[in-house]
Amino acid sequence: MTDTGAEAHRRACEAREWLREGYVTExxxxxxxxxxxxxxxxxxxxxxxxxxxxxxxxxxxxWEGAPL
Structure with a gap:
């Protein structure tokens, strides 16, 4: 299966959402x-x-105000 632009965008959005929700520790x-x-x-x-x-x-x- 090839990665479409839409799939790459969806994955980036999902990753950002999890990070914003606090999934930042191992x-x-x-x-x-x-x-x-x-x-x-x-x-x-x-x-x-x-x-x-x-x-x-x-x-x-x-991410405005992202943790450093």
């Missing part, structure tokens, strides 16, 4: 990934984790 992210893995599979959880990492690195560009 323990919280691990629990979230377990939930996602159980519902959507390991590949989806891994893709989301990677997207969350990318969004975290660029958080000051999209």
């Amino acid at each position: 323990a919280k992210v691990n629990k979230l990934m377990e939930r996602i893995s159980n519902k959507r599979g390991c590949a989806a959880a891994n893709a989301l984790r990677e997207e969350m990492r990318l969004q975290w690195k660029n958080r000051t560009s999209w």
